[in-house]
Amino acid sequence: MTKIEKIVLSYSGGLDTSIILKWLQETYGCEVVTFTADLGQGEELEAVRAKAKMSRVKDIRIVDLREEFVRDFVFPMLRANALYEGQYLLGSSIARPLIAKHLVGLAREVGADAVAHGATGKGNDQVRFELAVNALDPSIEIIAPWRKWNIRSRMQLLEYAEKHHIPVPSDKRGEAPFSIDANLLHTSTEGKILENPAEVAPDHVYQRTVDPVDAPDTPEIITIGFERGDPVSVNGKAMTPAALLTELNGLGGRHGVGRLDLVENRFIGMKSRGIYETPGGTILLTAHRGIESITLDRAAAHLKDEIMPRYAELIYNGFWFAPEREMLQALIDQSQAFVSGEVTLRLYKGSASVISRTSPCSLYSADLVTFEESAIAFDHHDAEGFIRLNGLRLRNWAARNGR
Numbered sequence: 001m002t003k004i005e006k007i008v009l010s011y012s013g014g015l016d017t018s019i020i021l022k023w024l025q026e027t028y029g030c031e032v033v034t035f036t037a038d039l040g041q042g043e044e045l046e047a048v049r050a051k052a053k054m055s056r057v058k059d060i061r062i063v064d065l066r067e068e069f070v071r072d073f074v075f076p077m078l079r080a081n082a083l084y085e086g087q088y089l090l091g092s093s094i095a096r097p098l099i100a101k102h103l104v105g106l107a108r109e110v111g112a113d114a115v116a117h118g119a120t121g122k123g124n125d126q127v128r129f130e131l132a133v134n135a136l137d138p139s140i141e142i143i144a145p146w147r148k149w150n151i152r153s154r155m156q157l158l159e160y161a162e163k164h165h166i167p168v169p170s171d172k173r174g175e176a177p178f179s180i181d182a183n184l185l186h187t188s189t190e191g192k193i194l195e196n197p198a199e200v201a202p203d204h205v206y207q208r209t210v211d212p213v214d215a216p217d218t219p220e221i222i223t224i225g226f227e228r229g230d231p232v233s234v235n236g237k238a239m240t241p242a243a244l245l246t247e248l249n250g251l252g253g254r255h256g257v258g259r260l261d262l263v264e265n266r267f268i269g270m271k272s273r274g275i276y277e278t279p280g281g282t283i284l285l286t287a288h289r290g291i292e293s294i295t296l297d298r299a300a301a302h303l304k305d306e307i308m309p310r311y312a313e314l315i316y317n318g319f320w321f322a323p324e325r326e327m328l329q330a331l332i333d334q335s336q337a338f339v340s341g342e343v344t345l346r347l348y349k350g351s352a353s354v355i356s357r358t359s360p361c362s363l364y365s366a367d368l369v370t371f372e373e374s375a376i377a378f379d380h381h382d383a384e385g386f387i388r389l390n391g392l393r394l395r396n397w398a399a400r401n402g403r
Contacts, residue, residue, distance in 0.1 A: 091186025252279025
């Protein structure tokens with residue numbers, strides 16, 4: 001085993017990373033620096049600091065990354081209208097490259113030989129963390145305790161915690177707990193009863209959205225302003241990226257917007273079932289497609305829709321820092337030059353629906369589409385030749401087949 005002098009650990013303060021912290025200290029006999037990213041998960045992060053101090057960590061880093069997360073990761077992804085397997089808004093996937101970026105940066109700052117994470121050998125996050133580190137600094141060693149230690153079950157994990165006097169939350173005893181990941185974009189919940197896709201998710205699984213059945217009986221109308229593809233205001237009020245997403249999370253959560261019960265295909269090769277809540281992101285995706293509908297050329301819009309599944313898959317699989325993702329991002333960003341204006345939506349009983357859209361860059365022409373007399377000359381007879389030429393190959397194909 002290569003001699004390790006210092007490790008930077010991605011640390012949440014939860015049971016798994018608290019145990020990993022102790023295991024790293026015992027196994028490598030070196031200093032461990034903890035890094036906690038504030039991505040808007042809504043937890044009391046000073047409690048995380050206190051837990052790290054209990055484990056005798058000298059260098060504890062808690063960094064507010066909310067604005068960077070939304071501005072440099074969530075918004076570029078939303079410009080692409082990215083959905084993995086047509087449904088998932090990639091809330092966990094898009095956070096991992098940001099965490100990895102700061103892990104690498106901190107490792108360089110403190111002179112660490114290695115970085116460590118708490119992702120398991122069955123999940124996607126191990127791939128996302130490690131591919132990002134590979135792309136940013138191949139010289140840094142990566143330690144994945146779940147692939148190294150002898151702990152193989154939840155019971156063994158609890159026994160290790162008790163042996164080393166690591167506090168165990170009450171819901172961690174006995175039955176496996178829900179696995180929860182949260183940030184400003186979403187909350188995901190996995191495990192326990194959710195591991196059976198035939199079982200209905202219990203109400204208490206949902207944390208940031210009300211049941212649409214119990215949502216207000218009166219719709220709420222909101223307007224979102226866009227500049228070059230990015231949202232910049234809500235109801236006429238300019239906001240920073242993180243503040244804007246926070247505002248929309250509150251609005252969407254109140255109306256039950258953004259719930260998803262999904263069985264997805266993990267990159268590692270298995271299917272998993274999760275409950276996702278992405279209220280603000282769902283509103284933004286709907287609004288962004290609304291403003292694009294009047295500002296993007298037809299061929300440009302269709303090309304974006306063609307590459308979107310590939311782009312979303314790259315993010316899901318951990319290739320945010322790969323050259324092909326950056327190439328696709330350049331194409332997507334170029335398409336957003338005139339995606340500016342306002343979109344008005346109705347929030348009601350779990351839905352976010354576009355009801356109007358305006359833009360100074362609109363390609364929509366009422367004079368062209370009107371059924372009334374138009375100021376723009378349009379010869380209806382031109383359509384005859386257009387249809388005849390497009391039908392040429394079909395007539396030829398039909399003749400060959402004896403039709």
